[in-house]
Amino acid sequence: MLMSVALIFIAGLLIAAVFEKIKLPRIIGMLVTGIILGPYALNVIDGSVLDISADLRQIALIIILIKAGLSLNIEDLKRVGRPAVMMSCVPAGCEILAFVIFAPYIFGISRIEGAVMGAVLAAVSPAVVVPRMVKLTESKWGTGKSIPQLIMAGASCDDIFVIVLFSTFVNMAQGGRAQIVDIVSIPVSIVTGILIGGAAGYILSVFFERAYLHNSYVRNSTKVIIVLSIAFLLVAGENYIKTVVPVSGLIGVVSMACVLKIKSTDFVSKRLSQKFGKLWIGAEVMLFVLVGAAVDIRYSIKGGGGAVLMIFTALIFRAVGVLICLLKTKLNLKERIFCVIAYMPKATVQAAIGSVPLALGLDCGQTVLSVAVTAILVTAPLGALGIDASYKRLLKREE
Numbered sequence: 001m002l003m004s005v006a007l008i009f010i011a012g013l014l015i016a017a018v019f020e021k022i023k024l025p026r027i028i029g030m031l032v033t034g035i036i037l038g039p040y041a042l043n044v045i046d047g048s049v050l051d052i053s054a055d056l057r058q059i060a061l062i063i064i065l066i067k068a069g070l071s072l073n074i075e076d077l078k079r080v081g082r083p084a085v086m087m088s089c090v091p092a093g094c095e096i097l098a099f100v101i102f103a104p105y106i107f108g109i110s111r112i113e114g115a116v117m118g119a120v121l122a123a124v125s126p127a128v129v130v131p132r133m134v135k136l137t138e139s140k141w142g143t144g145k146s147i148p149q150l151i152m153a154g155a156s157c158d159d160i161f162v163i164v165l166f167s168t169f170v171n172m173a174q175g176g177r178a179q180i181v182d183i184v185s186i187p188v189s190i191v192t193g194i195l196i197g198g199a200a201g202y203i204l205s206v207f208f209e210r211a212y213l214h215n216s217y218v219r220n221s222t223k224v225i226i227v228l229s230i231a232f233l234l235v236a237g238e239n240y241i242k243t244v245v246p247v248s249g250l251i252g253v254v255s256m257a258c259v260l261k262i263k264s265t266d267f268v269s270k271r272l273s274q275k276f277g278k279l280w281i282g283a284e285v286m287l288f289v290l291v292g293a294a295v296d297i298r299y300s301i302k303g304g305g306g307a308v309l310m311i312f313t314a315l316i317f318r319a320v321g322v323l324i325c326l327l328k329t330k331l332n333l334k335e336r337i338f339c340v341i342a343y344m345p346k347a348t349v350q351a352a353i354g355s356v357p358l359a360l361g362l363d364c365g366q367t368v369l370s371v372a373v374t375a376i377l378v379t380a381p382l383g384a385l386g387i388d389a390s391y392k393r394l395l396k397r398e399e
Contacts, residue, residue, distance in 0.1 A: 004046040012285040025384035027288045034292020053290045062289035069257020070273040086325035087154025089161045092122040094321030097107040098314040106306045113364035119166035123349035129155045132387050142395035151342045151372045185246035197252030201259030218316050273294025303370035338394040346375045
């Protein structure tokens with residue numbers, strides 16, 4: 001196991017540096033590292049690491065979501081308002097519609113199987129998008145119109161919407177019926193996530209403040225451990241709480257970090273943000289190398305030209321959905337184009353649930369997995385490269 005972890009970090013950082021030298025995003029190098037080291041190529045990553053791969057990827061995602069929450073400006077988020085809410089569901093809904101319409105003609109599957117495929121493919125990847133939006137927020141690119149905040153908020157909720165729909169469509173494909181309660185659970189899970197996370201953030205801020213007033217100074221490194229542990233509890237607790245009421249643990253993590261920032265002094269929140277930024281250096285490598293390791297390149301080959309055609313057709317529908325969300329906003333054409341580009345990457349959700357239809361024995365399972373793998377290989381690099389190459393041309397930097 002230790003050898004595998006060493007290989008992940010050393011090879012991941014080395015190949016990421018090579019890709020950075022040739023002006024390509026680092027995450028492409030990390031994805032390539034994972035594919036090469038993974039079970040479908042050289043197979044040098046120990047099975048014990050692959051067994052906990054999903055948990056390790058989730059830990060990395062939690063770290064960057066805490067960093068995002070500590071970087072968010074709530075006043076900016078309030079100014080975003082309606083478009084942020086729409087960005088969490090309209091683009092994904094448009095993309096699923098594209099699969100329902102066109103997938104039966106391209107792959108010879110049923111409409112409901114097209115909906116299952118669309119639900120797998122429709123989620124934007126917060127692991128690709130959020131770190132870039134955090135970077136733009138800190139360097140003040142597009143913050144005058146709260147563009148990074150808008151995209152971060154939408155990307156954080158987008159996954160919840162899609163995963164709930166995925167469960168509903170899979171149930172229908174297996175002969176069941178759509179449950180209204182599943183659809184209602186989407187906004188409820190977001191609200192409960194915000195409330196529970198906000199309460200956790202408030203309690204943490206009070207604890208840190210009182211410790212300081214009573215001369216029991218809590219070191220920043222210790223604060224990081226405490227905050228990270230509470231975040232783990234929020235995400236892990238989701239599985240227990242949802243039997244009573246639907247809740248989103250990841251939204252809770254962002255909410256906790258936001259409240260912690262609001263209630264803490266600027267010095268504390270900035271130091272915490274810096275600490276989580278440093279943690280992300282290692283977590284990013286682990287996340288994307290393991291995402292790459294989950295990609296079976298053979299399924300991408302099986303997907304062929306039909307998969308690529310379907311993916312780009314769906315991305316056109318997604319772009320239309322993003323533009324609908326931005327109607328009646330103050331964003332100019334360049335800024336709207338940037339939002340379209342930023343909402344393109346797919347990786348984490350597709351790697352997590354792409355194989356589920358196949359495991360459940362659905363007739364469309366292998367086709368869904370093939371298209372999901374192709375989508376990761378096509379959209380994650382294109383989206384990351386598009387964001388990195390375009391933000392200076394399309395966004396305005398605040399002084």
